[in-house]
Amino acid sequence: MSRPIDELSGWLKTFQVTNLLTLFFLPITVIYFVFLYSYNKTTIPLAIILVLIGELGVYWFITYKILKCIKLRSEDVPNMISKLLLSLVIVSDGFLAIKHLIDLDLTMNSVKVLVSEVLYFFGWAMYFEKSKRVKAYYGANTKLSFL
Numbered sequence: 001m002s003r004p005i006d007e008l009s010g011w012l013k014t015f016q017v018t019n020l021l022t023l024f025f026l027p028i029t030v031i032y033f034v035f036l037y038s039y040n041k042t043t044i045p046l047a048i049i050l051v052l053i054g055e056l057g058v059y060w061f062i063t064y065k066i067l068k069c070i071k072l073r074s075e076d077v078p079n080m081i082s083k084l085l086l087s088l089v090i091v092s093d094g095f096l097a098i099k100h101l102i103d104l105d106l107t108m109n110s111v112k113v114l115v116s117e118v119l120y121f122f123g124w125a126m127y128f129e130k131s132k133r134v135k136a137y138y139g140a141n142t143k144l145s146f147l
Contacts, residue, residue, distance in 0.1 A: 006136040026060045055095035078128040078142035
């Protein structure tokens with residue numbers, strides 16, 4: 001039995017749960033990077049570890065702001081969430097560039113990271129633009145004209 005369209009359920013609830021999981025697992029990732037550096041200092045530069053921790057901290061803060069916005073019932077929320085999603089892409093790509101400036105031989109697949117961030121943004125941004133549930137719950141869909 002499907003829930004009423006004006007409730008926080010369906011893909012909107014999935015978006016909320018995804019962000020809750022991100023909020024939970026990012027600190028674990030930071031702990032892992034600290035452990036990794038303390039265990040094997042010679043192969044991972046400290047600057048890279050510090051940049052990764054900084055990136056995850058900013059990512060955690062933006063995810064927290066998204067979770068605070070999801071529960072609000074306002075016409076401005078879809079646009080705010082889309083802008084926060086875009087800021088996640090910008091932050092992630094900015095830190096990726098910084099990591100490459102620090103260590104040009106960094107063995108990380110930058111193209112995969114970039115593509116996954118962009119796909120994540122556009123997937124959810126299109127959902128907030130076209131979803132009937134978003135329209136019913138918040139009173140409006142997002143306008144991607146801010147891009």
